[in-house]
Amino acid sequence: MNYKLTVTRSKNAKCFYIQTTYRKRDGRLSSKTVKKLGNETFIKENHGVDDAEAWARGELERMRQAAREEKQGLVTELHPDRLVTDTERIFNGGDIFIEKVLTLLGLRDICGETADRHRFRFDLNRYLTRMVCSRILHPGSKLADFINGRRFIERSDLKLENFYRSLDVLGEEMDDMQGAIYRKSLSTIGRNTGVIYYDCTNVFFETESDDDFRKYGHSKENRPNPLVQIGLFMDMDGLPLGMCVNPGNTSEQKTLQPLEEVLAEKFGLSRFVVCTDGGLGSKSNRRYNVTEGRNFITVQSLKKLSAHYQDWATAPEGWHLRPRLKDDGTTRCLHTYNLGEIDLDNYTDDVFSLVSTKKS
Known part of the structure; x- marks a missing residue:
């Protein structure tokens, strides 16, 4: 601290104080008393000195020296290529x-x-x-x-x-390891695989050169970098089921069937309904998934359908409610609904479907 000796004089006495300066929050300097030494008579009588001011200055120097010693610390050398310490003090659990x-x-x-x-x-x-x-x-x-x-x-x-x-x-070993983990999960957490969901994405690499695996293709983020494509199956609970990795220029439509073959061979899983978006709903994939106990649900653009299919898909009448098991073990009766005449908020947990009677 920056100590100083302050002397105040009155008609009959002279008093000594040790003060320090500090800066207020508004930036202005101010001072405060840190030690009151007493008046001249008090110092002479209690400290046995003849010169009270000389004693006060000596006391000021002792306080300054103590402050300097308190500020002293250890001196160490730092090197830019060395760690200050190799002891980890914070851990992630x-x-x-x-x-x-x-x-x-x-x-x-x-x-x-x-x-x-x-x-x-x-x-x-x-x-x-x-x-x-x-x-x-x-x-x-x-x-x-x-x-x-x-x-x-x-x-x-x-x-x-x-x-x-x-x-x-x-x-x-990826396919074998995924299959083994799936089979183990059946006895630990259980799996809901009646309906499975599949989609693809791609990841880019910060390079301008492609190779046998990183290939230029259509980037999901519109980046001009080599890509690697990743396909993922999820079960009805949203848990990962199986995945595949392919070169970045591979068509998404060609990745579905090989991964389904892995599910059958390595997972022992072959009876399910596959849900995909329109990009994966090619005629080949649809044909593949109507055999051996499989089926599919995919998105199809209304604009690309013929006129009678457009009318059929948008008609409010003729919808069937999929039978659903009730709490008492019974199912609802099957009859048709007009979606324009019912309150759909009462059917948020139900699925309506149409059955086409026309041939394309």
Whole structure:
């Protein structure tokens, strides 16, 4: 602090104070008394001195010296290429919950079987678990997965090179691993696969050069970069079911059937209704999904339909209410409805359908 000695004089006495200056919130300087030393007579009688002002100045210097010693700290050298400390003091506990789910899905056993087939000398489960947790909590590259591991409570001494070594094997074994996780999920959380939903998207790479996998195609974000396409099936509860990854110039319509074949071969899942948007509802996909216990629901543009189908789809009368099981175990009677004459708010949980009697 900036201490100073203040002396006030009156007709009969002289008083000594030690004050300091400070800045108010409005920016103006002000002063306040931090120690009252007393008047001249008091100092001489209580401190045994002949010169009260000299003693007061000595007291001022002692307070200044104490303030300087209090401000002194440790001096250390800092280097721009070195960490100040390698001790992590803040941890993210979200990985505990994610690892619990992965354990329930049998990931440890699945990774163990995969690692044995490829003769890995490292624990594949630890690396895949780290990548999954990092992708959910701190999305980034594999290098970021390696670095962010220090922020997890369950810290593991993993090697960066093993992250990259595992990627080719995970890509090769993806279908088998997805199928094994699905079968395990049936006995843990249960799955609702009577109706499944499929759609595609693509991701871009910050590069101007394509290769065998990253290809130029139609970007969902209208970016002029090489792409990789990702297709995903979800069940009726919105849980991921199966996925595929294809070069960025692959037509979306050609990705549906191969992934359904994976569901049949690896998942043991072949009887379902597939829901897609109009871009995936090609004639080939529709024909494929009316065989072997499958069916489909897709979007179709009214403008592209013939006139009698347009009239049929927009007519308010002739709609049937799909039978729905009631609380008492019975179903509603089937009869036709005119959508223009009923209050649709009373049927928010119901599905209406039309049955065409005309041939295209």
